[in-house]
Amino acid sequence: MSTTAKAYGTEAAEAPLNQLNITRRNPTPHDVEIEILFCGVCHSDLHVARNEWHSTIYPTVPGHEIVGKVVNVGGHVSKFKVGDIVGVGCMVDSCQECEYCKESMEQYCVNEMTQTYNSPDKHLGTHTFGGYSESVVVDEKFVLRIPENLDLAGTAPLLCAGITTYSPLRHWNVGPGQNVGVVGIGGLGHMGIKLAKAMGAHVIAFTTSESKFEEAKRLGADEVVLSKDADQMAAYKGKLHFILDAVSANHDVNTYLSLLRVDGSMVLVGVPEHPLSLASFNLVIGRRSLAGSAIGGIAETQEMLDFCGEHNITADIEMINIQDINEAYERLLKSDVKYRFVIDMASLKD
Numbered sequence: 001m002s003t004t005a006k007a008y009g010t011e012a013a014e015a016p017l018n019q020l021n022i023t024r025r026n027p028t029p030h031d032v033e034i035e036i037l038f039c040g041v042c043h044s045d046l047h048v049a050r051n052e053w054h055s056t057i058y059p060t061v062p063g064h065e066i067v068g069k070v071v072n073v074g075g076h077v078s079k080f081k082v083g084d085i086v087g088v089g090c091m092v093d094s095c096q097e098c099e100y101c102k103e104s105m106e107q108y109c110v111n112e113m114t115q116t117y118n119s120p121d122k123h124l125g126t127h128t129f130g131g132y133s134e135s136v137v138v139d140e141k142f143v144l145r146i147p148e149n150l151d152l153a154g155t156a157p158l159l160c161a162g163i164t165t166y167s168p169l170r171h172w173n174v175g176p177g178q179n180v181g182v183v184g185i186g187g188l189g190h191m192g193i194k195l196a197k198a199m200g201a202h203v204i205a206f207t208t209s210e211s212k213f214e215e216a217k218r219l220g221a222d223e224v225v226l227s228k229d230a231d232q233m234a235a236y237k238g239k240l241h242f243i244l245d246a247v248s249a250n251h252d253v254n255t256y257l258s259l260l261r262v263d264g265s266m267v268l269v270g271v272p273e274h275p276l277s278l279a280s281f282n283l284v285i286g287r288r289s290l291a292g293s294a295i296g297g298i299a300e301t302q303e304m305l306d307f308c309g310e311h312n313i314t315a316d317i318e319m320i321n322i323q324d325i326n327e328a329y330e331r332l333l334k335s336d337v338k339y340r341f342v343i344d345m346a347s348l349k350d
């Protein structure tokens with residue numbers, strides 16, 4: 001049993017996004033039906049809409065930074081009730097049985113998490129559709145509580161950009177006494193600055209955009225480096241304990257590795273289309289590590305939201321209507337957003 005919902009998506013990599021209808025299942029006993037109020041625009045949405053990761057199933061409806069209101073609950077739902085304000089991030093299901101699911105790391109599920117969009121849909125037999133839509137139906141295990149004090153539109157980006165930066169900062173124990181670099185001050189990077197600062201680190205922002213140079217300090221950076229300037233970069237050689245790289249496009253990671261101290265770690269969260277090139281000496285000299293990290297588990301996502309509630313942290317956003325999404329993608333490609341587009345889903349009713 002299912003219903004039709006209005007959404008925005010695309011039928012092909014070269015085609016713009018436009019309005020289309022999708023199918024949503026009727027809530028099963030463990031499901032929550034959510035009217036979507038706001039949805040953030042992640043660079044992953046663009047990578048997938050344009051098939052840059054060569055795995056897109058069309059038509060695709062992106063969106064995995066969802067905040068909405070519960071409008072219906074299944075008979076066995078215990079965590080939520082009609083009227084609650086809730087969030088949904090990048091995952092809507094996982095096997096719940098493998099070693100990683102049991103350790104609350106559903107994002108690394110051996111049997112593959114079901115992503116909010118572009119994954120096989122176990123219920124309908126089609127594929128999942130994301131948050132550029134009027135509604136979504138999700139198992140309550142994958143639905144998050146939103147702290148009451150946070151602005152809802154600014155909270156939407158926490159569901160991906162927030163957790164994707166929080167998780168590695170926590171995993172690598174970032175905190176006081178450490179110099180932490182954040183590379184690429186977009187949706188993820190600006191959250192990385194805010195979170196690393198709230199965890200007590202000394203934060204150094206690396207940007208290619210002169211227009212973000214002064215502003216990065218307002219976000220919480222203690223120092224800002226224009227990464228195109230070789231002299232500015234050289235001043236940080238061997239100084240950083242940890243680097244979070246949130247760049248969406250291909251770039252040289254080797255210069256950044258040389259900024260790490262002995263035993264320092266650089267963690268990639270950005271996933272550019274093409275492979276990166278690595279000079280081994282940059283790891284060997286200094287016993288440095290290069291690692292990656294994907295979003296975060298559900299328990300950790302709730303922990304991040306509660307941390308943001310406590311520290312009053314939300315994303316800096318530019319609100320758009322869904323009809324502006326194609327222009328927003330073009331601006332995203334030019335690093336021209338401060339720092340996250342969020343779609344006001346009421347515009348889908350227009």
Ligand code: NAP
Pocket residue numbers: 041042043044045047160161164183184185186187188189206207208209212246247248249250251268269270271272293294295332333335339
């Ligand atoms: P975004 O808002 O577009 O930010 C990317 C930033 O990278 C830009 O603002 C810019 O920062 C910098 N940049 C862009 N092009 C560059 C270039 N050619 N050279 C150097 N720097 C460049 O993107 P986002 O939404 O934060 O996502 C960032 C990446 O993370 C994407 O690849 C996305 O798919 C990925 N992602 C991964 C996960 C995960 O689980 N690992 C989750 C979500 C997203 P400056 O202007 O400061 O230079």
Ligand code: ZN
Pocket residue numbers: 042043044045064090160161
């Ligand atoms: Zn994302």
